[in-house]
Amino acid sequence: xxxLKRSMSVMAIVIAFALTASIFAAPAQAAPETIVxxxxxxxxxxxxxxxxxxAKDFNVSxxxxxxxIKAFPNPNYNDAVVAAAAGKSxxxxxxxxxxxxxxxxxxxxxSPLTIDKKTxxxxxxxxxxxxxxxxxxxxxxxxxxxxxxxxxxxxSLALRxxxxxxxxxxxxxxxxxxxxKASGKFDYAISMGTGWDGEWYPYAYSPLLQxxxxxxxxxKDMKSAEGALNGPEAKAWGEWFQNIFTSGYAxxxxxxxxxxxxxxxxxxxxxxxxxxxxxxALAKLGDDFVVLPPPNLGTRPVIGGxxxxxxxxxxxxxxxAANEFLNFGLQSKYIARYANDxxxxxxxxxxxxxxxxxxxxxxxxxxxxxASKYALIRPATPAYAFISTVYEKMTKDIxxxxxxxxxxxxxxxxxDKNLKNNNYYKKKK
Numbered sequence: 001x002x003x004l005k006r007s008m009s010v011m012a013i014v015i016a017f018a019l020t021a022s023i024f025a026a027p028a029q030a031a032p033e034t035i036v037x038x039x040x041x042x043x044x045x046x047x048x049x050x051x052x053x054x055a056k057d058f059n060v061s062x063x064x065x066x067x068x069i070k071a072f073p074n075p076n077y078n079d080a081v082v083a084a085a086a087g088k089s090x091x092x093x094x095x096x097x098x099x100x101x102x103x104x105x106x107x108x109x110x111s112p113l114t115i116d117k118k119t120x121x122x123x124x125x126x127x128x129x130x131x132x133x134x135x136x137x138x139x140x141x142x143x144x145x146x147x148x149x150x151x152x153x154x155x156s157l158a159l160r161x162x163x164x165x166x167x168x169x170x171x172x173x174x175x176x177x178x179x180x181k182a183s184g185k186f187d188y189a190i191s192m193g194t195g196w197d198g199e200w201y202p203y204a205y206s207p208l209l210q211x212x213x214x215x216x217x218x219x220k221d222m223k224s225a226e227g228a229l230n231g232p233e234a235k236a237w238g239e240w241f242q243n244i245f246t247s248g249y250a251x252x253x254x255x256x257x258x259x260x261x262x263x264x265x266x267x268x269x270x271x272x273x274x275x276x277x278x279x280x281a282l283a284k285l286g287d288d289f290v291v292l293p294p295p296n297l298g299t300r301p302v303i304g305g306x307x308x309x310x311x312x313x314x315x316x317x318x319x320x321a322a323n324e325f326l327n328f329g330l331q332s333k334y335i336a337r338y339a340n341d342x343x344x345x346x347x348x349x350x351x352x353x354x355x356x357x358x359x360x361x362x363x364x365x366x367x368x369x370x371a372s373k374y375a376l377i378r379p380a381t382p383a384y385a386f387i388s389t390v391y392e393k394m395t396k397d398i399x400x401x402x403x404x405x406x407x408x409x410x411x412x413x414x415x416d417k418n419l420k421n422n423n424y425y426k427k428k429k
Contacts, residue, residue, distance in 0.1 A: 032059070032066040035321050036091035038081070040308065042071035046341050053337075054329045061328065065321045067093070085109045085313075092316035093325065096137050098306030099199070099378040099388070101129035105136040106382035106425055111314045112136060114323045119330055126305030126375045127347035132427060137309035138326065140335060141344035144371040145204055145303045147292040148263055148271035148281060154290075157183060157269075162292050164369055170240075173295040177249045180269035188262070189249040190270040194399065195259030201392040202378060203304040204272065205241070210376060211297035212237035216391060217415065222381040223424050225415040229391075230408035233298070238404035240297070245399050252399050275367040279343045282363050291366045294374060305375030307344070345371050382425040386418045 037055065041047040048071050055067040070091070072080050078100065084090045085107070096104060104110050112134040120128075120135070129137030154161055157179045162168045168176065180189035193204055206216055213233030217225045228234065245252045254262070260277075262268035264284045271281075282289050294301040310329070312322045336354035338344045345367050346352040357364040378384055394411040398404055419425070 032064055033318060033321065035065050035067045035093065035318065035325060037067055037069045037093035037095075037325075038077075038091050039069055039071045039095050040074045040077035040097075041095075042073045044074075047338070050334065050337055050341060054334050055325075058325055058328045065318075065325070067325055081109070088315055090313035090315050092313060092318065092322045094311045094313060095140075095308050096129070096311045097199075098126070098129055098137065098139065098309055099384050101137045101309065101311065102131040102380045103382040103385055104311070105129075105131040105134075106427065108314055110136045111312045111316060111319055113138060113312060113326065114319070115330070116327055119327060122332075122348040122350060123330075124305075124347050124372060124375075126371065126377050127309070129306075129309050129311070131380055137311040138330065139307060139309040139347045140330070141307055141338040141342075142305065142347045142371050142375075143274055143276065143307040144305075144345050144367040144375065145207070145272065145274050145294070146278075146367060146370055147294060148273050148278070149269075149290050149292050150285060150288045151290050152288050153180070153269055156185075161290070162295070164293050164366070164373060167293040167301045168295040170295065170297045173297070176270070177244070181247075181249055183269075185266075186269045187267045188251055188258075189268070190244070190272060191254060191259060191262050191268045192244065192250045192272050193254070193259060194250070194252065195254035195256055198392065199388060201395050202388045204274075205395055206378070206391060207294065207302035207304050207376060208241065208297060209234060209237045210302045211294070211299060212240070213299045215379075216387050217379050217381065217383070219379055222379065222383070223419060225387070225412045229415070230405070230412045234408055235405055237297070238398050238408060241395075242398050242401070242404060246401060275343060275345055275364065278364050278367065279357065289363075291364070291370075293366070293370060301374050302376050303370055303374045304378065305371060306377050383415070383419055383422070387415055390414050 039048060039051055041051065051069055055069055059066050081094060090109065113136065115135065115138060123138060124142065127139030127142055128135055159176050160172065177189040180186055193200060202216065209215065214231060214237055215228040218228045244250050251258055263271035264281050278291060294303050310326055312319055316322050332348060332350040332354055335346050335348060335351035339346045339351065339355035339358055343357055346355055346358055352358050352368050356362065358368045359365065390411050394407050397407045
């Protein structure tokens with residue numbers, strides 16, 4: 001009995017020693033460091049699901065970091081970022097609308113990106129958020145606007161079908177609108193998308209101003225809108241644009257029905273719209289649907305460029321980890337998924353080749369061509385947010401029938417006052 005007790009005691013000591021040795025020999029692995037990404041896409045299930053998938057794949061691919069996503073409803077997103085910046089509580093990773101990048105970089109919210117040069121070289125110019133010579137954001141997708149038409153309508157009105165190499169001239173575009181109205185077959189010749197508000201106005205309509213030769217601001221120094229927004233070219237644009245509405249070619253303020261279905265139901269001949277509405281038009285109209293390039297209204301055809309992008313906050317305590325995630329998430333397979341699931345325009349040729357709708361020969365391939373050939377980024381100035389609101393109000397006044405030169409001059413005065421009051425947005429120290 002004593003021998004048995006002694007044997008059990010020895011065994012207990014051996015087991016205890018073995019357990020102690022195993023604890024010291026195999027320490028518990030440290031938990032991965034959490035990196036938080038804020039997204040604007042809370043209410044957009046398809047888009048946020050792609051972000052979740054990228055984060056999941058990244059977390060599985062390595063053990064050092066774990067990316068977690070916090071999604072906000074789009075209308076509240078920018079306010080949440082500004083509030084967090086004031087409280088010095090920004091997350092490491094943010095998504096950001098392209099025209100906002102200069103303002104957030106100037107305000108000190110963002111850190112320059114460290115993206116592999118090989119990866120960066122694949123992206124289009126409009127997918128890159130550059131301010132003061134530095135890259136602060138990079139696009140996970142892009143967007144493009146085109147002139148929607150029907151082949152049957154072009155034929156019935158005896159109109160030339162414009163191409164990327166040979167868009168309509170100003171006279172040809174005017175002739176198309178006049179013929180559509182005179183035919184008596186349509187309620188309106190064109191939908192200009194006035195049923196949308198906000199950023200749609202500068203995104204969709206300032207390229208028409210730029211095609212005439214004007215602009216939102218003098219881009220050489222970004223210190224004044226004088227001459228660019230109220231010079232002879234801008235006045236010519238304003239009078240032409242106003243005439244589209246006063247002549248009854250387009251509804252001044254579209255109803256939701258006119259905006260969303262007027263073109264596809266045949267009540268409106270043409271539509272100035274974006275790639276995000278094209279797949280529905282294609283499904284309803286089939287082979288009769290065609291996307292035309294923007295017209296050359298004087299200097300060159302122009303469309304807007306730049307959509308939602310990714311950025312890193314200046315207060316991120318592990319920028320290397322954040323950049324590692326961005327380099328991972330910008331793989332072509334993920335960019336192609338944004339295109340396939342959401343019909344967003346891919347920002348790289350590699351992703352375009354993987355996409356269903358935008359690869360060469362696909363029904364919507366023209367949007368990638370338009371973005372590549374004609375897109376112009378909105379002015380890369382911290383003043384853009386203010387400029388865009390002024391431009392929206394001014395354009396609505398012009399549509400409503402205001403004196404064009406008076407409206408343009410008033411907008412220039414407001415913009416230049418803002419620039420002066422903010423010391424021309426000189427770089428903060």
